[in-house]
Amino acid sequence: MVWLLELEDLSVSIGGKLVLKNVNLHVGQGETHALFGPNGTGKTTLLNAIAGIPRYVVEGGRIIFKGQDITKMSMDERARLGIGMAFQRPPAIRGLKLRDLIKIINPKADAEALLKEMDFDTFGGRDVNRGFSGGEVKRSEMVQLLAQQPDFVMLDEPDSGVDLENIKLIGQAINELTQKNIRPSSRTKSGIIITHFGHILEYMKTDRAHVMLGGSIVCSGNPGEILDQIKKSGYEGCVACLCPR
Amino acid sequence: MPMSEIEDRARKAREKKALYGTDVDLESYESEAKPHEEVRSAEELPSEVKKAALDVGVSLDKESSGAYVQMDQSPVIARSMFEGVEIMDMASALKKYDWLQDYWWKLVAPDADKYTADVARAPPAGYFIRAKAGMKTVFPVKSCLYLGSTDVNQRVHNVIIAEEGSELHVITGCTTPAHVQRGLHIGVSEFFIKKNAKVSFTMVHSWGKEVEVRPRTGITIAEGGSLSNNYILLRPVKTIQTFPSCTLAGKGAVASFNTVIYSTMGNIDVGSNIFLNAPETSAESISRVVCVGGEVIARGRMTGTVPGARAHLECVGLLLSDKGRIYSIPELDGRSRDLDMSHEAAVGRISEEELEYLMSRGMNSEQATSVIVRGFLDVEIKGLPEELKQEIKNITQREDLKGS
Numbered sequence: 152m153v154w155l156l157e158l159e160d161l162s163v164s165i166g167g168k169l170v171l172k173n174v175n176l177h178v179g180q181g182e183t184h185a186l187f188g189p190n191g192t193g194k195t196t197l198l199n200a201i202a203g204i205p206r207y208v209v210e211g212g213r214i215i216f217k218g219q220d221i222t223k224m225s226m227d228e229r230a231r232l233g234i235g236m237a238f239q240r241p242p243a244i245r246g247l248k249l250r251d252l253i254k255i256i257n258p259k260a261d262a263e264a265l266l267k268e269m270d271f272d273t274f275g276g277r278d279v280n281r282g283f284s285g286g287e288v289k290r291s292e293m294v295q296l297l298a299q300q301p302d303f304v305m306l307d308e309p310d311s312g313v314d315l316e317n318i319k320l321i322g323q324a325i326n327e328l329t330q331k332n333i334r335p336s337s338r339t340k341s342g343i344i345i346t347h348f349g350h351i352l353e354y355m356k357t358d359r360a361h362v363m364l365g366g367s368i369v370c371s372g373n374p375g376e377i378l379d380q381i382k383k384s385g386y387e388g389c390v391a392c393l394c395p396r
Numbered sequence: 397m398p399m400s401e402i403e404d405r406a407r408k409a410r411e412k413k414a415l416y417g418t419d420v421d422l423e424s425y426e427s428e429a430k431p432h433e434e435v436r437s438a439e440e441l442p443s444e445v446k447k448a449a450l451d452v453g454v455s456l457d458k459e460s461s462g463a464y465v466q467m468d469q470s471p472v473i474a475r476s477m478f479e480g481v482e483i484m485d486m487a488s489a490l491k492k493y494d495w496l497q498d499y500w501w502k503l504v505a506p507d508a509d510k511y512t513a514d515v516a517r518a519p520p521a522g523y524f525i526r527a528k529a530g531m532k533t534v535f536p537v538k539s540c541l542y543l544g545s546t547d548v549n550q551r552v553h554n555v556i557i558a559e560e561g562s563e564l565h566v567i568t569g570c571t572t573p574a575h576v577q578r579g580l581h582i583g584v585s586e587f588f589i590k591k592n593a594k595v596s597f598t599m600v601h602s603w604g605k606e607v608e609v610r611p612r613t614g615i616t617i618a619e620g621g622s623l624s625n626n627y628i629l630l631r632p633v634k635t636i637q638t639f640p641s642c643t644l645a646g647k648g649a650v651a652s653f654n655t656v657i658y659s660t661m662g663n664i665d666v667g668s669n670i671f672l673n674a675p676e677t678s679a680e681s682i683s684r685v686v687c688v689g690g691e692v693i694a695r696g697r698m699t700g701t702v703p704g705a706r707a708h709l710e711c712v713g714l715l716l717s718d719k720g721r722i723y724s725i726p727e728l729d730g731r732s733r734d735l736d737m738s739h740e741a742a743v744g745r746i747s748e749e750e751l752e753y754l755m756s757r758g759m760n761s762e763q764a765t766s767v768i769v770r771g772f773l774d775v776e777i778k779g780l781p782e783e784l785k786q787e788i789k790n791i792t793q794r795e796d797l798k799g800s
Contacts, residue, residue: 204752230758238756242749246771255767256757278771299757 152179155303155341156201160212163193163200169210170196172366178303181338183329183356185374186345188363189386194345195239197363198305202236203229216303235301235328237292239308239345243281249291250275253298260298269294269320285312293324304328306344310351322354331356349378362390370394397497402506406516409507416693417637417665420608422514425549425580429468432544438463438473444573449540452569452600453628453787456538461565464523464539468548471521480531481564482524486553489524496524499555503586503614503641511582511610515551522554522583527562527593536565536598536784543572543579543607552583558593558621565781566595570609571602578606585613591646592620596780599626600791603633605661611638619646619674624779627666628791630658632690637665639695644670644677644705654775655683658797659690659720667695667725672705679706685713686769686797687720697727700735709739714746714772716765766798773797 156178163171170193178184186194200207201214203226214222221229244252253262253275266272269290280288289309296304309321325331330338346352352374360374362381370377370390380389413419435441438456441449445467449456456463461478464471464485471485490496506516523539543550558564572579581603589595603609617623629636642651653668670679681696698707713722726739746768754764773792777785 202756204756206748225760226752226755227758227760227764230756236756238753242747242753244750244753244768244771246774247767252757252767255759255763295757 154178154215155180155217157215158212159215161200161209161214162211163196164208164210165196165206170366171200173212174368176361176368178341178343180341181330181335182358183331183342183344185352185357185360186343186363187360187377187381187386192363193366194363195307198236198307198343198345201305202226202234233302234305235296235299235303236305237289237296237307237309239311241280241288241292243283244279245281247279248276249279249294252279253294256295257298257300262298265294265297268297269324270317286314286317289313289321290317293321296328297324301328302340304340304342306342308345308347310346310348318350319354322351325355352378362386364390397501402501402516405505405507406513409513410510412507412510412513414509414511414610414637416639417610418635418663420580420610420635422510422549422580426547427518427549429545429548429550432467432470432472435472438465441465441472445540445542445544448542448571448573448602449569452540452571452602453567453598453791454538454540454569455787456540458783459535460538461533461535462525462537464525464537465542466521466523466540466552467542467544468550469521474523478533478535480528480562481533481537482526482528483537484524486520486522486524486555489555490520496555499557499586499588503616504584504612508612512584512612514549515553515582515584518551520553522552524555525564525566526557527559527564529559530561532563533565534781536567536781539566539568541568541570541581541583543576543581545579546576547578549580549582552581554583554585556585556587556595556597558589558595560591561593563594565784567598567600567784567787569600569602572604572607574604576607577604579604581607581609583611585611587613587615587623589615589617589621589623591618594622596624596784597626598780598784598788599628601629601633601636602631605632606634608634609636611640613638613640615640615642616645617642617649617651620648621646622650624652624654624777625668626654626777626788628656628788629664629666630656630791630794630797632660633662633664635663639667639669641669642671644672644679645674647674648676649674650677651679653681654777655694656773656775656792657683657685657692658773659685659687659692661690663691665693665695667697669697670699670707672698672700672707673702675702675704677702677705680708682710682775683712684773684775685711685722686773687713687715687722688717689719691721691723693723693725695725695727696739697729698737699729699731700737701731703732703734705732705735707737711741713743714769715743716745762798766795769797
């Protein structure tokens with residue numbers, strides 16, 4: 152297996168408080184992983200640290216992407232290297248039209264086709280995320296990622312606030328971004344998704360899942376099995392059953 | 397007002413300092429400028445004038461309802477291209493129409509301050525634009541006030557009359573070429589918007605680093621009339637002080653003021669002073685200021701004197717440098733029951749979250765800042781013809797408007 156992303160003993164603090172403790176995670180080329188865990192356990196922190204948001208301070212360990220140590224690299228350099236992120240609650244940007252942002256992200260992208268793909272064509276002329284509903288924000292994020300075409304896509308609850316019809320649309324977009332529509336051996340793109348309810352997993356393919364508790368990954372395995380156990384006996388119960396310490 | 401009274405009042409106000417803004421030494425400027433010859437069409441204008449006009453959104457070669465170009469003190473083009481609009485230089489208009497005396501110095505007092513007094517004492521120069529009753533212009537009237545000689549005091553006195561039921565769009569670009577470093581521009585403007593007339597007035601300023609500017613504007617809007625007034629200043633200037641006064645005099649009159657400022661230096665003191673004096677009137681004033689240097693004072697004053705008047709003020713500023721200052725002064729003066737007046741003012745920096753969001757899409761910090769700044773300056777103005785909207789967009793979305 153060729154690793155696209157490797158986290159080695161990664162510890163991260165925010166505002167002086169240690170949130171991630173010695174996280175180890177390897178995502179292979181062509182793989183998509185799911186990340187489960189209760190609120191406040193560090194899932195979003197993990198994605199934000201990989202994205203390189205400055206206030207997420209790496210206290211120890213390394214982030215390796217495409218074989219390169221990116222621990223000290225700036226956010227935009229990481230993005231240009233191929234890391235993309237769908238934010239859980241992205242900010243609105245006054246005066247910046249979604250259509251224009253798509254063009255800035257990728258001048259070669261066919262903005263209208265991408266908007267149409269997410270059934271979002273009427274939003275091209277609107278200010279990015281301004282006055283968007285929860286579900287509309289998620290579609291706006293997906294349109295931007297489809298333009299960006301990252302090699303590694305991080306999805307922070309892309310299904311929260313989304314109605315059933317659009318969950319399917321978002322699942323399809325994620326499959327496209329993670330190349331689930333082509334043969335496994337040809338896939339080069341990878342992803343990681345945070346989801347609470349797992350509805351979205353019915354519409355997209357994942358290869359592996361992890362459970363986070365208290366800032367660490369405590370259990371990894373088959374996504375279906377882990378989700379079933381969580382539904383049956385909660386996060387702690389799942390870990391006790393599948394990954395007894 | 398009889399001419400003798402105008403002269404008398406102006407003489408007495410020669411030394412009268414303005415309420416706001418730094419004091420300009422009028423004596424240090426030349427009151428006489430070398431005269432320029434009238435030209436038959438825009439093609440005959442010197443290329444530097446055409447270029448400067450384009451830079452302030454005045455594309456003289458494109459379709460328009462008429463044009464007015466003044467170089468220093470000389471009107472060089474005053475021409476209507478649509479039968480519904482009359483365009484003349486002020487001196488000719490005053491000669492032609494006796495009734496114009498009833499409008500002359502009616503909304504701006506000749507003795508308001510030393511600047512109006514100075515204009516009142518100079519030979520009349522400026523544009524006279526009149527939209528005839530019921531006539532609707534599709535294309536804008538384009539005007540360019542060009543200060544082309546160093547150390548000159550350019551004095552302008554304009555009158556716009558929109559007769560009953562007319563529709564008029566005007567864009568005025570006021571500008572200096574790069575070689576003129578020092579100068580003074582004093583512009584008196586009086587706008588009469590009559591019953592059910594609809595006017596949009598867009599002014600774009602682009603001055604030199606040693607140019608001082610003192611516009612003095614008075615506007616009155618009659619029953620059912622409306623005004624969309626847009627002011628854009630994105631280039632360096634030494635000082636500007638203007639506080640146009642607008643009276644909503646008739647039932648249902650509407651005024652909307654949009655101001656977009658990008659300040660790098662100097663002292664910029666601008667705003668609007670709106671009086672809601674009739675039932676069912678409404679006014680809105682929105683200003684966006686980006687300051688990377690210099691001092692910007694953004695004033696907004698609304699006075700509501702009758703029940704049912706509605707007014708909203710919005711002053712938002714992005715202060716992006718330790719060397720700059722934004723002083724936002726929103727004022728609401730309610731003088732009746734059942735008013736609905738509100739304001740919103742904010743001065744701040746660019747949000748980290750927005751910057752990070754754009755950087756996560758691959759933009760570097762400088763690009764992301766510039767995208768946010770341009771978005772901030774992109775004020776959506778309703779009711780403008782498409783071409784004007786596009787001109788404003790082109791101007792406010794220039795690549796050189798950055799965060800520092």
